[in-house]
Amino acid sequence: MAGEIPPAQPPPAAPDPGRHPYLLLWRWRRNPLRRRTDLLQAWVALGLLLAVLVSAPAAMFAAGDTAHRHYRGTAEHEADTRDHRPAVLVHDAPRHPEPGSDEAKKTRYPVKVRFSGPGGGTRTGKTDVEPGLPAGSTVLVWVDTAGKITEPPLTAEQIRSRTMGWAIVAFLGVVLAGLAAHGITGLLLRRRNLAGWDAAWAVTAPRWSRFP
Numbered sequence: 001m002a003g004e005i006p007p008a009q010p011p012p013a014a015p016d017p018g019r020h021p022y023l024l025l026w027r028w029r030r031n032p033l034r035r036r037t038d039l040l041q042a043w044v045a046l047g048l049l050l051a052v053l054v055s056a057p058a059a060m061f062a063a064g065d066t067a068h069r070h071y072r073g074t075a076e077h078e079a080d081t082r083d084h085r086p087a088v089l090v091h092d093a094p095r096h097p098e099p100g101s102d103e104a105k106k107t108r109y110p111v112k113v114r115f116s117g118p119g120g121g122t123r124t125g126k127t128d129v130e131p132g133l134p135a136g137s138t139v140l141v142w143v144d145t146a147g148k149i150t151e152p153p154l155t156a157e158q159i160r161s162r163t164m165g166w167a168i169v170a171f172l173g174v175v176l177a178g179l180a181a182h183g184i185t186g187l188l189l190r191r192r193n194l195a196g197w198d199a200a201w202a203v204t205a206p207r208w209s210r211f212p
Helices: 021-028 036-081 102-106 156-209
Strands: 083-089 109-116 122-129 138-143
Touching (some): 122 138
């Protein structure tokens, strides 16, 4: 029918960035819409990326090396100042509700024990023991120079795990710092663009508001 209005057509689909990888690098491509701030943001992003790629492994190695030397020195000091001594239970240890179960084998109860201090005197303290041990049973405890029951010296596995923990923290810290710097830079440049648009519109707006 002549003069019939054709039906509305859906808008064209937006280009898929996966099909056009160059769209990810649009700030590097020459085009009339590219601003100086766009190119500056691209250079800043590239610089931060290179800085993170170099700094993150270096920070990870430095933090890991420092942590390893620290914990190894701590372990050596603990081994020199702590003794493994026999101690006698003052009273019976509580019994587990399920004797012989896997949970009972892993469970430990704090019980008061009596042991000889570094000076030879008798001391008392609490240590974790297996459930069901009767009073008078002998267990081994670690005692420091002050005559107090303490934890055993750090093991090689504990040193390794703590070292890896600090190394990972240092690596993630550098990465997060790079992301934060990129975000702050983008925010500042975006504010600069908005200020430029406001200034340009202040000059252009009067021309649009004039009546013929």
